[in-house]
Amino acid sequence: MELVLALGIGFLVSSGVWLILRPRTYQVIIGLSLLSYAVNLFIFSMGRLVVDRPPVLPGAGTVDPAAYADPLPQALVLTAIVIGFATTALFLVVLLAARGLTGTDHVDGREPER
């Protein structure tokens, strides 16, 4: 289980890093999205992998924390997902505006000299 998820995170990071180093803005935006999946999964996995024990309590009574998944990384990732969406949107708009202004979708705002 851990191995599979770790490999998944690794490939997401590889693809993401490769893409953010590319010259076209669209590649960078896809790369950032892939990276944010990887980072979210990484933070989430800090709480260790637990199956079938969501952090939802039955109600009143004493609570044994070991019987549930760790809620803290989940809370962190939940807001990270929403903020990640916001930054993707912002970046998309910046790249659209830059493309309108400069006429190119190269990350430096101009085509490289050949």
Next chain:
Amino acid sequence: MTEANLLLLLIVLPFMGSVLASMLPGSARNSEAWLSGGITLAAFAIAVSFFPTLAQGEVISRPVEWLPEYGLSFTLRMDGFAWLFTMLITGIGFLVVLYARYYMSPKDPIPRFFSFLLAFMGAMQGVVISGNLILLAIFWELTSIFSFLLIGYWHHNQAARDGARMALTLTGGGGLCLLVGLVMIGHMVGSYELDDVLASGNLIREHDLYAPALILILLGALTKSAQFPFHFWLPNAMAAPTPVSAYLHSATMVKAGVFLLARLWPVLSGTDEWFLIVGFAGMSTLLLGAFFAIFQQDLKGLLAYSTISHLGLITTLLSLGSPLAAVAAIFHMINHATFKASLFMAAGIIDHEAGTRDMRRLSGLFSFMPFTATLAMVAGAAMAGVPLLNGFLSKEMFFAETLEQHHGSLLDGVAPYVATIAGAFAVTYSVRFIHTVFFGPKPVDLPRIPHEPPHWMRRPIEFLVLMCLIVGIVPGLTIGPYLDVGVRAVLGSRTPEYSLAVWHGFNTPMLMSVIALVGGLLIYLALQRYLARSVDGAPYLRNLKGQRIFERILVTISWRMARWAEANFGTRRLQPQLRLVVFLAFIAGLWPLFRGGFQLELPRLAGFDPVFAAIWFVGIICALGAAYQAKYHRLAALVLMGGAGIVTCITFVWFSAPDLAVTQLLVEIVTTVLILLGLRWLPKRLEAVDNSVTAPARMRRHRDFILAMVSGAGMAVLAYTMMTTPMPETISDFFMTRAYSEGGGTNVVNVILVDFRGFDTLGEITVLGIVALTVFALLRRFRPAFDSIGVTEQQRIQNEFDDAAADREIGATVRDYLMVPSVIMQWMFPVIITISAYLFLRGHDLPGGGFAAGIALAIGFLLQYLAGGTRWVEDRLRILPVKWIGFGLLIAAFTGMGSWLFGFPFLTSFFRYVEIPYIAKMPAASALLFDLGVFGLVVGATVLMLIAIAHQSIRSHRARAVEAARAEEG
């Protein structure tokens, strides 16, 4: 207690006045003067009322806790010494206000002047009566800032701007050094309270940190008091209006440095370090200042250098470390303030009435303005140290002290000679000032015909000169008791016997005075002809200007070195920067593992689930595919990225994170839609793959590929190791055990978000709102690229189809595009609203909550846009996303503030279960209200961003019309 509150008023009044003064209309010269004068006079009266208490040796203080955990308190503390300075600040402040009323031209922006002047007064007052070292440093920097504004008052004038900037750079930089020095003192003593510090002199002097702290504090004080080698800002500050010079450079700003030296004198002085640094700075300033003053051609320049020299005199006195010298220093601070303020004002009058301050052009003004001339003569004589004037008394004490001290060093040995020579120079420049300006032949071609100034403009000078006279003649009766209060406050039990008599008999100091007077006159006679024609500045040393050195250094650091560094280390290209960031991140991740002796364990296959592995197989293929396709097949890349997102989402479900799965799924939808909307505005990719890849480009790709592989492998190893390491105890247990008993919810993730860490969430939704508004603002001015304006290819094909078919009109196919799905989407609207409400309401106990519900509702709106088009939706529905954002944020913030009403800290939550008839037992926690704010904001922000992009297609119609019109014209 009343006195303690009056103390606060002493600082509050000027700042309040400053705000008021800034709000009066520009033409209100008289009301400005009345306001400022009233406030200064009130402050003066308050100060006077303190005297009886202080005369009994008491200290008035007003401690107010500010940040007690850092030892920072807003303590105000008034003792005799602070009182003397308060009298100077408010007294001379009032005279300056009166003078400025007549000096300033109605064309100048008067409110700004008085506003800055009052604010400066408040800051200076703060320096003087701060009872806490950090508070003192704060007011100290405030004086730097307001003096910057005052010196640069005529900001259309290049010299004023330069002078102001130089003063700020030097005194502000000195202030930073001072702050560090004071923090060190606080560290040694264990308290920043002035009372504690003054009581721990021995502790500080014997501490290892004494020398660095001393040097830093002296850097602050010596820059402020324009001591050599930092003296050059003061002459450049003469570009300020003359009232400012009269105030800042006689009684206040530059005196702050010597004030601090005297304030900390009991604690810091008496060591060799103190004597050497302060003594050297003081004596060289004393001598050089006096020498340079002789050769100035500008009246104010002469006075500026003379001020530098007199401050050097005070510094020298303080360096000696004997109580009697400290008495003389304090006495000279007062005397110098009186005669120098009046001389500055006289110089201002001459400038005002004759139109120039150049001593080569001024001459014989006595017959035009006899009163002013007489006043200036008396003040000038005081500056020269002529008997029966106040300047003479402190100068005699200075001469006596230089003779008395015997540290046995060279510096000590030369002190009497330096003092006498500087005394002679002082006589020379004073005589020059008076003789050149008021005597000699009648002036030729002055810009104006000089005459006496208005009565009230002369009053301040008359008053100050009167002070010089009576203090000079009967010192014991006039200044005696007040000086005594100040001296006792500094010296305490070490206060020596001293006498303020004019006549001490024939002794060596007397002889030194005589030598200085006669010598000074002789020097003047010798130089008179040279000075009448020479250019500005001392011979030989003219070109060696501190100012130029300073500017060179500044230019080198801020311009040449910066350019050099940018040219050699910088790049404006994004890719190398990102490459560097990734590389550094990789190294930063690797380093601790390397240091800690990391060993990779063999992977375990326990609990291996083929289904999960298959899912991730798909996920990995999607990620790699997206990376491969992102350049030439954007849509495919987007779909593949979505695939990776879905796998992420399934992973959340698999490992007991339903909340995350719900949110991830919903966010996945909006992200995809968002990027789909954006795709339309990106340039077309060439179909043919460019095969002519150059060798460097191939190199870059290989490098990036290796970097990507290594980063991915590193993350995989890191994640695997993390996941297989046993879990340490974390704060999660705290949240788990208290979620229900204290947060009133069973969904712990949601309780953490809206209750335990509600403040963080408030910050996060604020960020979200700001991002949405930024997107909105950016797109308001968005212009699509030229090649994206036209009708899209799909629409063009459909229109061609209509055109070709006989029974169809153009646009019919486009109009009915996705007819059936649109109808379904429209019908789904209420369903989605219900789902959203359901997600929201169950959020506290079951997976869901404000974030998920907000995005769900946003998707509901979004579907309507997709189904009906922008125009169709907006004809029927007013969504107002900005208001959703605003109200969401307000609800969240007010919920947090609501707990103040019940006396709890911000965002303390409250909960109770309420039985709603026929529906359910509902948890009515205040956290639910907070979650409502989150919900509102998320809806608003998401919808705003999506709509803003969607609106671009309406604009492109407009852009197309404009282009078409332009084409027709052309």
